[in-house]
Amino acid sequence: MARPVPVHGSTPIDPQALPLLAPRAIPRDQHTISRRDISPNALRVLYRLREAGFGAYLVGGAVRDLLLELHPKDFDVATDATPEQVRQLFRNCRLIGRRFRLAHVVYGREIIEVATFRANSDDGSGDRELEDGRLVRDNVYGSIEDDAVRRDFTCNALYYAIEDFSVRDYVGGFEDVQARTMRLIGDPETRYREDPVRMLRAVRLAAKLDFSIEPATAAPIPVLAPLLGEAAPARLFEEMLKMFLAGHAVPSFEGLERHGLLATLLPDTAAALRSNRSGALRRMLLQGLAQTDARVAADEPVSPAFLFALLLWPAYCRTLAGLQAQGMPVEEAQRRAVDRVTLHQVQTIALPKRFSLPMQEIWLLQSRFSSRQRKRVFRLLAHPRFRAAYDFLVLRLVASDAHAADVEFWTQAQASSGDALSASLEAASAAGTDEDAEPAARRRRRRRRLPAAAAE
Structure with a gap:
């Protein structure tokens, strides 16, 4: 039986309360992703993890961009191997991060980021910490279904599997990419309160990809915009650079105005x-x-x-x-x-x-x-x-x-x-x-x- 995952709407991310949705595998003949367009170093990481007996998938923005026939700059990998196990497989690996423990596999100037599947609920065996509803540390590991649920937008929760070249979809992200729609996974207000910078990411990605922001995802932004004032100023500076120095500054600025974020930033x-x-x-x-x-x-x-x-x-x-x-x-x-x-x-x-x-x-x-x-x-x-x-x-x-x-x-x-x-x-x-x-x-x-x- 498939693990519970969210459907579109405003249901909070509670694995025990969500309706069941069977995982979907989009076969190679129904999508545009080719290994020729994937970084050879990312493929090396994927194949070595698979050969060692671990599950490993290309994930997130790279999969989304490849489906849109764009050229990703970064290739991230998700796996059921822990960061320590990844480090044992790669001599050119270093572990980073406190909030999210990650493995970086370094090939010259290219870094392949490898993240372990993260779970939504903590049974006490993991490492998770919240402050005032905000997730400040999240190192509770789980399954690929758990990992898909905890990602921010449906278009970023797609996984490319090298064993059969399929795209795995657990949250309806494949259809949203086809419809060029930004949609949060779970209850939008809860997700924005968990991390207010997600409001900026929604505007930035919509501007970059020429996506529309789904109404339920957009509705809380003007009301919750003041929460950005509590975000780390250094993090907001980095977000501003991503927003305005990546080739889509005009639609980003117009998006900030339209969604009531400019007055806070x-x-x-x-x-x-x-x-x-x-x-x-x-x-x-x-x-x-x-x-x-x-x-x-x-x-x-x-x-x-x-x-x-x-x-x-x-x-x-x-x-x-x-x-x-x-x-x-x-x-x-x-x-x-x-x-x-x-x-x-x-x-x-x-x-x-x-x-x-x-x-x-x-x-x-x-x-x-x-x-x-x-x-x-x-x-x-x-x-x-x-x-x-x-x-x-x-x-x-x-x-x-x-x-x-x-x-x-x-x-x-x-x-x-x-x-x-x-x-x-x-x-x-x-x-x-x-x-x-x-x-x-x-x-x-x-x-x-x-x-x-x-x-x-």
Whole structure:
């Protein structure tokens, strides 16, 4: 008799209470997975485990992606061998993890992650710990049916068997992949409370795979969104990188907005976007994310510092405008806004200084693009963050054409030789068009006005 597994709906994950559902094996002629598309190292792990008498299956995202005819980056294996038994089979294996004890089999730069089937209930013989309903350690081992039930989404609970090349389905995940549907296994509210980051995973995977989130899975997200504030800031930072630097940043951002998660993750940005009636800041942000996706697609480098400069720019603009409205001088207001936005954000998402400091430089350099004084121009061109700041300036044209003259000048400045640029600046200064040569009184009047960044 098959072990009890969940059917679609809102039934909590209780192995003793769930209705029976016979395991299903989808034969090779009814799916698209071929061993040619599987990492040779993953196949080595699978075959060695099988030869040693253990059950071993390719599992999770790799199976899902192969069914969608995508190319997985990672290949994970699930087995009934314990981590210690896996280590005995592979000299190139190391054990990691406290919350989930895992085996990593290392082949050069590729790591095949091997996880032991985990059970849903603890008879006291395993190692499971919950804190306030959250699973902080889960090393209770069980069967493949148990393992399928405890996974998050049905599309991630599929197993590829090398002995007959079938796909094993215990929760209806095969049909959900065909229908491009994200569906939680078990009661959605219970699963989100168990691990609030699952709400982000639902949005991220839906964006990545072009899936829809099943209504019962989506419904609790706006209500439970504040629970993300209790997640580890370092973990949220890693989730943000996965969400925005993997080629699907635009649909991810739109998903965060649609499901009520943006205000928890980026509260100052969400507030700034709501107050920006023209929508200019949102247009700029989405254009920047689209360019990030294009760079990923072209296999070009992307920067977390530039990403967060973009994501938090609306918050910076709003904070800067507020400080200047209080009569604070421009330069002091800029420094205060930079510090305030950064300090507030790191309470939720742990932004390392190696990214937050360049982010701040990108912001502060924006006000220096209006200068045409020779020394300042050459100093800015030599600044290590110039190119990122210039790219950001160009992006700001989406929000306001007030920067068009600056973009044109700095575009030409980069294309000019040093001598030609110097001569051009000296000629402009002699003609009285050097903005930095204006009378002090006029400069002071300009300082009291809001800069374009704050008005966007």
